Amino acid sequence: MTNNDLVAAIEGQGYRLTAPRLRVLESIAGRDTNFTAEEVCADVPGVGRATVFRTLKLLVERGLLCKMILHDGSPRYSFPLTGHHHHLVCVSCGAITEFQESEIEQLLSQLGVSKAGTIVGHRIEVYVVCPTCQVRYGGHAKPELPISAGVSS
């Protein structure tokens, strides 16, 4: 995600492209996956914490940034590479990759129709030990992290 993309998304949508917002956009543009709001705050001295959070929230609402939840419950921001997608998060190194699985969406929509009402959103995160970290662990995941332990819902 380039700075220009972000600026374009703010401008002409009824939002004002102010100096503090621009500082935040410049700070996050070009970042890779997996950054925290605090990191952004630290990178824009002089811009208030509230403004940083407000700007991140704005971007998330506009779909320009996604906010996900790690294995331990802590939030991270990342830029979406594709449209609708889900995350694979390595619980060891934090690397995030995306996946799209239209079949999952289809299954969920069937579910909504069948019994639960109208689906208004969903949250799917898959926690993995990535290939690189698997090598470090000797070819298998940490034994103390059984499938779905503590996080499945």
Place this chain on the structure above:
Amino acid sequence: MTNNDLVAAIEGQGYRLTAPRLRVLESIAGRDTNFTAEEVCADVPGVGRATVFRTLKLLVERGLLCKMILHDGSPRYSFPLTGHHHHLVCVSCGAITEFQESEIEQLLSQLGVSKAGTIVGHRIEVYVVCPTCQVRYGGHAKPELPISAGVSS
């Protein structure tokens, strides 16, 4: 979930069934879905906050309680009615129902094998407007809550 079930799960697992723990178990036993840690704290005066959180965490780790995340990111505890399952959470009234979808698990495991390493856990929450609340909204979901807005991952 009855108190006896909880007590049985703590006893004989190397954990001690102490008076404060018992108070917490009694407080949550018989609760329905969707309670917060604060509600439990308020219900067991004299028991320290830390002990309440520690006990809830213990139960979650043991699989006797599940912790999920609402649409707005706030955590809630509920008792699992079935084994492995996921939640349908009404964003209007907070009602929680469970669903099981083995096809989703299958899709995810295929995903892990194909490219992402070893899956160690996942988090799936589906946010809905339940049938009861749909009636209240005139037969359709709140327009300001588009599918996946701000929460899909």
Place this chain on the structure above:
DNA sequence: TTTTAAGTGATACTAACTATCAGTAATACG
């Protein structure tokens, strides 16, 4: 140019924990 609305930073506050630590209680050992 005035008015209105949006945005800002400082500050304080909240929720949901976690860390530390001295003290207590439960269980194990001899």
Place this chain on the structure above:
DNA sequence: CGTATTACTGATAGTTAGTATCACTTAAAA
């Protein structure tokens, strides 16, 4: 049974990730 070991406890303070408030500033509209 007494002692040692270990688990557990509450109080307190600190952390993370924000949100609420509010006087002030800035940008855009009329």
